[in-house]
Amino acid sequence: MRPPRGTEDADVRATPPPPIIPMDTHDRDAARGPDERNPMPTTDVRVRFAPSPTGKLHVGGARTAIFNWAFARANGGTFVLRIDDTDPTRSTEENTQVILRAMRWLELDWDEGPEAGGDFGPYFQTQRGDLYREAAERLLEAGAAYPCFCTTEQLEADREAARARKDPFQGYSRRCRDLDPAEARARMEAGEPYVLRIKVPEGRGDVVVDDAVHGQVRFDAKELDDFVIVRSDGTPTYNFATVVDDAAMGITHVIRGDDHLSNTPRQVMVYEALGAPTPTFAHISMILGPDGKKLSKRHGATSVEEYRDAGYLSDAFVNYLALLGWSLDGDTTIVPRDVLCREFSLERVSKNPATFDPKKLDWMNAEYLAAMSDADFVDAVLMPGLEDAGLDSAASPAHDAAWYELLASVLKPRTKLTGDAAPMAAFLYAGDELAYDEKSVSKNLAKEGALASLEAAGEALAALDDASWHADAIDAALEAIPERLGTNKRKFFGAVRVATTGNQVSPPLGASLELLGRDAALARVEAAKALAVVPEA
RNA sequence: GGCCCGUUCGUCUAGCGGUUUAGGACAUCGCCCUCUCAAGGCGAAGAUCACCAGUUCGAAUCUGGUACGGGCUACCA
Numbered sequence A: 001m002r003p004p005r006g007t008e009d010a011d012v013r014a015t016p017p018p019p020i021i022p023m024d025t026h027d028r029d030a031a032r033g034p035d036e037r038n039p040m041p042t043t044d045v046r047v048r049f050a051p052s053p054t055g056k057l058h059v060g061g062a063r064t065a066i067f068n069w070a071f072a073r074a075n076g077g078t079f080v081l082r083i084d085d086t087d088p089t090r091s092t093e094e095n096t097q098v099i100l101r102a103m104r105w106l107e108l109d110w111d112e113g114p115e116a117g118g119d120f121g122p123y124f125q126t127q128r129g130d131l132y133r134e135a136a137e138r139l140l141e142a143g144a145a146y147p148c149f150c151t152t153e154q155l156e157a158d159r160e161a162a163r164a165r166k167d168p169f170q171g172y173s174r175r176c177r178d179l180d181p182a183e184a185r186a187r188m189e190a191g192e193p194y195v196l197r198i199k200v201p202e203g204r205g206d207v208v209v210d211d212a213v214h215g216q217v218r219f220d221a222k223e224l225d226d227f228v229i230v231r232s233d234g235t236p237t238y239n240f241a242t243v244v245d246d247a248a249m250g251i252t253h254v255i256r257g258d259d260h261l262s263n264t265p266r267q268v269m270v271y272e273a274l275g276a277p278t279p280t281f282a283h284i285s286m287i288l289g290p291d292g293k294k295l296s297k298r299h300g301a302t303s304v305e306e307y308r309d310a311g312y313l314s315d316a317f318v319n320y321l322a323l324l325g326w327s328l329d330g331d332t333t334i335v336p337r338d339v340l341c342r343e344f345s346l347e348r349v350s351k352n353p354a355t356f357d358p359k360k361l362d363w364m365n366a367e368y369l370a371a372m373s374d375a376d377f378v379d380a381v382l383m384p385g386l387e388d389a390g391l392d393s394a395a396s397p398a399h400d401a402a403w404y405e406l407l408a409s410v411l412k413p414r415t416k417l418t419g420d421a422a423p424m425a426a427f428l429y430a431g432d433e434l435a436y437d438e439k440s441v442s443k444n445l446a447k448e449g450a451l452a453s454l455e456a457a458g459e460a461l462a463a464l465d466d467a468s469w470h471a472d473a474i475d476a477a478l479e480a481i482p483e484r485l486g487t488n489k490r491k492f493f494g495a496v497r498v499a500t501t502g503n504q505v506s507p508p509l510g511a512s513l514e515l516l517g518r519d520a521a522l523a524r525v526e527a528a529k530a531l532a533v534v535p536e537a
Numbered sequence B: 001g002g003c004c005c006g007u008u009c010g011u012c013u014a015g016c017g018g019u020u021u022a023g024g025a026c027a028u029c030g031c032c033c034u035c036u037c038a039a040g041g042c043g044a045a046g047a048u049c050a051c052c053a054g055u056u057c058g059a060a061u062c063u064g065g066u067a068c069g070g071g072c073u074a075c076c077a
Helices: A059-074 A093-105 A129-142 A152-164 A181-189 A238-248 A258-274 A304-310 A314-322 A337-343 A358-371 A374-388 A401-414 A418-429 A438-444 A450-462 A471-479 A481-485 A489-501 A509-516 A518-531
Strands: A046-049 A078-081 A145-148 A195-198 A206-211 A215-220 A228-230 A253-257 A280-284
Touching: A046 A059, A046 A253, A059 A078, A059 A253, A059 A280, A059 A304, A059 A314, A059 A337, A093 A304, A129 A145, A129 A195, A129 A228, A129 A238, A129 A258, A145 A181, A195 A258, A206 A258, A206 A280, A215 A258, A228 A238, A238 A258, A253 A258, A258 A280, A304 A314, A314 A337, A314 A358, A358 A401, A374 A401, A374 A418, A401 A418, A401 A509, A418 A509, A438 A489, A450 A471, A450 A481, A450 A489, A450 A518, A471 A489, A471 A509, A481 A489, A489 A509, A489 A518, A509 A518
Parallel strands: A046 A078, A253 A280
Antiparallel strands: A145 A195, A195 A228, A206 A215
8 A cells, every 4th residue: 555645644743842933924724625636625835945056056956946836836836936045155146146047947937035025035044044043042942952062072082982882873972961951051151162952852753754755754763863953153054944944934845855855854853843833745866867876067967057058948848857757647758837737746756766868858859849830939949049140130130031930940840959950041141152061062062963963953943933932843843853864863952952052961952942042042053063073083 | 884765678757466468758770751961650679677585366566685776874955
């Protein structure tokens, strides 16, 4: 039997002590009507993505963000973006901006957070110091936390000793746990340095984490040591700050990386000490590189913006990442955002780590490109590419809309990355300065019979007037020539292709010539005759 | 060391005790289409379901162990 998932099982939690942090800041327990997915009355879903601005937004983080976002959307919930910038040495404002930009590119709109505001702010941990201090103070007063005066050296020695006697428990020795409160208070006031540690309740028994993807995961509370919640400089540690924030923000589902699963029982201790209900957890596996190791810089592009710049579509990227560890049904691979937002569920998240496969991303991108309308392709892919190449300008386009759409229809099936499109159209913008590819010339023009091919092609094309200058007519006019010349299509069309496009690889000839225009096409055929010289043997 | 997690085609996955000769997708290979390059169509190959025990009439699916990989065990997040 599969353990129940995604439910708020009360029986796996200890009865919470009276609240220490007032939880009346929001209406968490407002009764909602039962929904189809879960017949039990549930609170409104609130999830959060909480990146640390210590670097760019990476592929793994993006996937975590996508899962949170999709889960919120699928459940009519709220998606909160919080910046966990507690590490002042590694967090930067610039990284925050980069992350926000990446989130916007991914179109993962957040309901609360930086720039969006919300009732549970501020959404930067550095601005929530008072909350942590207040929570720590309450825990201290309630006896759920205690000051520890042990020095680093002492702790080091304790650990060493535990190792030496092969003690399976190598956590904190709890030396300061039972200090006389008055004495402790006196030492604190005397200015002796101390940290605050959580007091894991005696006889707590198993901590059962009800994980929506792993099922129930059991931890023996005896394995948990009284970990530090406030450092000697007064700043909160991660396991404390996140819980204070998640509790205060009313987060109902914590969807995050697998690496936090082992930390979860510690965090549960904090929830319980705080008197806050524990959320449902969902620990998703990490993303691996092709070598089976955790995806990192040495595997190439890892930041979201690198993918944007490499020519991937946001929609395709999100679709691909969504499928890394989640599936709609096992058969469907193209899952557009709206379907993802409707169908995403934690039940279908897989437990095992996934290897990032750039090839499949490429395929996915091509699929999304192919699905675009010609007009959209022009606006989103082709024209930006032409502008970047300095060939054209959206403000004063060189051609009419129909021309661009014809070009788009021809280029679309040939582009995998957005940047592929414009270079394929460059020959249309070369005018008299067409650059011929050397190898193409030697293989197709500097050949026996090439000159005759060009002459025949030139004549046939000249016979078409402007009104009938269309791909179909052009193809029809050239179709029979090779046979008449006693040559084959490959050689004939190869010569014409290189003459007009400069390369032996090009979009289909008829369309290429239509796009080039009658005058330019004829001029190029004429000019290329000079290249149709058979080299001396 | 201790605790926790994971293990189905090369890759992402479907699978929730009999419907499975383990399905789909990417990649690979072949054929077709074809004036190049793509796209497209059709098809092939590819997984003794990590291993070993057990439960069961029956296990990829349940249980236990082993191996391998990963995480946590910090005054990092």
